[in-house]
Amino acid sequence: MPTKTTMPSRCPVCAQDLVRADAAGVSWCPSCRWNLDVYDPALAPWRGTRMIGRWGFRRGLELDRATHEELLADPEVRPAGPSPGEVWLVAVSVVLALIGVAAVGYLGWLVVADALPPGVRLVLAVPAVLVLLLVKPSFGWVPKSGVIAESEAPQLHRLVREVADAAGTPVPDVICADLSINAGVARLGWRQRSVLVIGIPLWLMLPRPARVSLLAHELGHLANGDPLRVRRTLPARTFGARAVAATGGRNPWRRALHAANSLAEQRSGTAVLIGMAVHGVLALVNVAGATAQLLVDSVAMPDSRRAEYRADLVARRVGGTGPFLQSSETVLLAGRIWQDLWHLAPRLRSEQLEPTAAETRQHLAGHLPLARQLTRRTADLWSTHPSEDQRMRLIEALPRIDGTLHVDDARWAEIDSELAPWRRFAHNVLLGTRDRF
Ligand SMILES: [Zn+2]
Numbered sequence: 001m002p003t004k005t006t007m008p009s010r011c012p013v014c015a016q017d018l019v020r021a022d023a024a025g026v027s028w029c030p031s032c033r034w035n036l037d038v039y040d041p042a043l044a045p046w047r048g049t050r051m052i053g054r055w056g057f058r059r060g061l062e063l064d065r066a067t068h069e070e071l072l073a074d075p076e077v078r079p080a081g082p083s084p085g086e087v088w089l090v091a092v093s094v095v096l097a098l099i100g101v102a103a104v105g106y107l108g109w110l111v112v113a114d115a116l117p118p119g120v121r122l123v124l125a126v127p128a129v130l131v132l133l134l135v136k137p138s139f140g141w142v143p144k145s146g147v148i149a150e151s152e153a154p155q156l157h158r159l160v161r162e163v164a165d166a167a168g169t170p171v172p173d174v175i176c177a178d179l180s181i182n183a184g185v186a187r188l189g190w191r192q193r194s195v196l197v198i199g200i201p202l203w204l205m206l207p208r209p210a211r212v213s214l215l216a217h218e219l220g221h222l223a224n225g226d227p228l229r230v231r232r233t234l235p236a237r238t239f240g241a242r243a244v245a246a247t248g249g250r251n252p253w254r255r256a257l258h259a260a261n262s263l264a265e266q267r268s269g270t271a272v273l274i275g276m277a278v279h280g281v282l283a284l285v286n287v288a289g290a291t292a293q294l295l296v297d298s299v300a301m302p303d304s305r306r307a308e309y310r311a312d313l314v315a316r317r318v319g320g321t322g323p324f325l326q327s328s329e330t331v332l333l334a335g336r337i338w339q340d341l342w343h344l345a346p347r348l349r350s351e352q353l354e355p356t357a358a359e360t361r362q363h364l365a366g367h368l369p370l371a372r373q374l375t376r377r378t379a380d381l382w383s384t385h386p387s388e389d390q391r392m393r394l395i396e397a398l399p400r401i402d403g404t405l406h407v408d409d410a411r412w413a414e415i416d417s418e419l420a421p422w423r424r425f426a427h428n429v430l431l432g433t434r435d436r437f
């Protein structure tokens with residue numbers, strides 16, 4: 001007789017065979033989705049402990065459910081004034097800025113405090129300098145390489161302008177290309193210029209109408225008031241992550257233990273004690289930073305989630321329902337398509353990458369249902385995007401519509417020829433990675 005803890009091999013609801021992502025994973029029913037929405041440590045993002053991970057996973061699901069209902073009831077709903085999340089982020093940012101000002105004042109006082117010997121003043125300055133490093137604003141840099149100037153690609157720039165018009169968003173200040181299977185917008189530099197980044201591999205894999213959908217989603221972020229993308233919330237969004245990075249990143253205790261072990265092998269006495277104390281403090285700062293950032297982000301994330309869904313609604317309006325779903329499906333298969341292109345690359349010319357990617361996409365369509373369900377287990381409260389499945393379900397639940405922007409084949413051909421150097425670059429990357437193995 002099977003015990004309670006043994007997983008059945010068939011679905012108790014519809015008797016379908018169950019599936020799971022890997023041997024250690026938790027199985028679910030691909031047909032009726034029984035047991036799909038459960039925390040699976042093998043797939044969920046790692047958040048320090050399982051307890052926090054499980055909480056973040058459940059909270060993410062609740063948030064998606066609530067946002068889904070709110071947007072289905074009124075897809076055009078606009079936030080009235082700043083949300084609690086934004087107020088919170090601004091308040092934390094102000095406190096951090098005040099701490100920074102206090103640290104500068106204290107350093108100034110140390111410079112003029114000539115009653116103290118210089119050595120003592122130097123030691124007293126260290127904590128203030130560390131605090132300043134944590135809270136100083138950092139706005140990032142507008143990338144220098146990969147910028148696609150309007151003179152090089154007038155038709156691409158025209159397309160982006162048209163998408164921005166149709167979406168009712170500002171036109172990005174800079175358009176960049178890179179070789180990621182991704183796309184994004186960010187505000188960078190002291191002037192917080194808007195930068196649109198197009199990952200050429202993803203662009204090549206997308207059907208043409210789905211490219212409009214992708215651009216509309218990204219530009220949608222410039223208009224929909226995402227508090228995670230404005231300057232006044234930047235200090236709150238970065239200080240904890242910065243503390244984690246400065247103290248060595250993930251797994252601080254494992255690192256501290258490792259360091260203590262190697263210290264104990266090499267030296268003795270006070271050196272070991274001091275070394276262990278330093279590593280212990282680093283690990284403590286690391287955990288405190290990670291926890292503080294998770295807390296701050298927990299309050300801000302509902303806005304960020306809503307901003308993603310709203311950007312999807314912009315993509316649906318501008319590009320239409322079909323192209324939105326096509327772009328989601330391409331994202332789901334992108335890793336596999338790129339892998340296939342890697343195998344085929346030596347026999348292809350760079351101009352053949354797009355048609356080959358389209359064929360591959362058709363061949364791989366059988367993987368879509370499971371790949372889509374799987375994404376539900378890989379997103380939690382702190383993920384930058386809701387799961388692909390949640391996003392597709394919102395658009396599928398709304399009436400099917402055509403987009404407002406149509407681009408004819410002649411113009412697409414012009415855009416393709418403007419991006420030809422980038423296509424060659426991507427092809428070379430496919431060939432180059434082969435040489436390394
Ligand atoms: Zn079932």
Ligand SMILES: [Zn+2]
Nearest residue numbers: 217221308311
């Ligand atoms: Zn987005």
